[in-house]
Amino acid sequence: MFGAFRFTNPLSGGLLWKIPWRLSKFQKARHRKRLRAVDDVVATVDAALAKNGETIATLERWKAEMPTEAEMLPKDKYTMFDRKAKRYRKGIHRLPKWTRVSQRLNPPGY
Template identity: 45%
Template sequence: MLGFGAFKPSFAALSGRAVYIPWRLSSTRKANVRKRLRAADEVIDVLSQTGVSCRVLEKVQKQPKEHEMLSKDKYYVFSRKDRGYRKGVQKVPKFTRVPLPRTFPKGLQ
């Protein structure tokens, strides 16, 4: 029996999702993904112009920029478990805060 008043269970307590993960990205969220990719590209350009050199910076410079990427590479990431080896970027925990790979593994493109 469900509780009432102060002890009313939430949906998460009833084994529901606490955070809703949309099935597909909205156009606004896609625009925000592109904006984050462009911001990262600008940071990489500024660092390369200052003359700083390190192995990580050289590796990142070899990756494609936002305007060079295909849409399936912008909005999807590699997942070994999913059919087609891709899953939506919104299903990655903290996808707005962690750097995501811009390239797909060589043999599975």
């Protein structure tokens, strides 16, 4: 199409890849709520198994390795390690499906 309404790259972009550079306070609150929900599920399953005198290796490993939401630093809650980023960190919301993937552990020192 020609003229004032011709199709250009900026016009075709739309809102598809325009991700804000930081999380809003509402996104952070929902993220903390999701982390606490996972912690509650782990605690509930662990209590139910303990009641029957059973354990699961993967659950024990999760409890040993993964920090709870309260134990996590804000840096680890809202950002993740990325070796390509300028300061080796990028916002958690830039990870595809960041609401469904656990990113609780990051390399120490970064």
